[in-house]
Amino acid sequence: MAWPLLQLLLIAAAAAAGASSATTPDGPAPWPEQFHAVLFTNLTNVSIASSGPPLRLHDLYYDWPRRRNLNLIRHQLSGDPLYDVEWNNGTTFYFDSATCRTEQFPVGVLRPGWLADGSAVYLGRETTGGFDCHVWGKAGFIVYYEDALTRRPVRWNFIDVTGIEQFVMSFEVGVVLEDDSQWQAPAHCFLDEAANKTNEDGDHVAVSNGVMDAARLFRKFAGAAAAY
Ligand SMILES: *[C@@H]1O[C@H](CO)[C@@H](O)[C@H](O)[C@H]1NC(C)=O
Ligand SMILES: *[C@@H]1O[C@H](CO)[C@@H](O)[C@H](O)[C@H]1NC(C)=O
Ligand SMILES: *[C@@H]1O[C@H](CO)[C@@H](O)[C@H](O)[C@H]1NC(C)=O
Ligand SMILES: *[C@@H]1O[C@H](CO)[C@@H](O)[C@H](O)[C@H]1NC(C)=O
DSSP states (O other): OOOHHHHHHHHHHHHHHHHHSSSSSSSOOOOEEEEEEEEEEEEESSSOOOOOOEEEEEEEEEEETTEEEEEEEEEESEEEEEEEEEETSSSSEEESOOOEEEEEEESOOTTTTTTTTSOOOEEEEEEEETTEEEEEEEETTTTEEEEEETOOEEEEEETTTOOOEEEEEEEEOOOOOGGGGTSOOOGGGGGSSGGGBBBOTTOOOOOOOOOOOOOHHHHHHHHHGGGO
């Protein structure tokens, strides 16, 4: 009789599928090396002043092989998007059609495995936006929600003065923004470069000795530094 073997395989397959969501993983999954995500950003609960309307849409292009990261930020009912382009040499450009600001950070782009290195603290299981999630904390201010079934990020909050809440509306693995003109800082960024450079991140925390921890780097990655 052949059927017991088939049945056994089906039971094994079902158990394996169930295991991925029933057991608690050691940590959040590493990120894919390239992805495009659309993030809904809510800054309503931010306790420090932010510029412009508090609701935004971010198009986030993470491109680790090329060591670059772009947040294209659209404020609610505003036509002029804000670009936040981050390079691995430490330069970050924040610009729109009229203004530009650059910041120097001693470290570059966030690594895909920054959250999967065993340093995240498991906070339990919670449903957010209808998704059953594992919840992780890091560095006392990041709360990171990962879909228990697919292990995609669903949401993250910064429970500090930046108070930012971001909801992952789409997450496309392997999607790359090839159009270099979208990454290129415009001419008005280079008129008087030295004048506007600072050595602070967006939370006004001075970076010393070339050290910036991954948690703060994540804030930069998420475009929080561009929010104010
Ligand atoms: C707003 O932020 C505070 C901490 O700053 C937190 O205690 C509170 O729960 C937040 N409110 C909402 C509605 O998320
Ligand atoms: C944004 O956050 C505030 C404060 O946490 C909350 O009251 C509000 O419902 C949120 N708005 C949206 C559209 O999520
Ligand atoms: C870093 O790289 C970008 C993009 O190539 C460039 O525009 C910027 O000037 C560089 N910054 C430094 C400090 O070399
Ligand atoms: C530098 O900052 C000033 C004041 O905010 C602004 O007017 C000027 O356009 C900036 N320069 C560049 C090159 O971004």
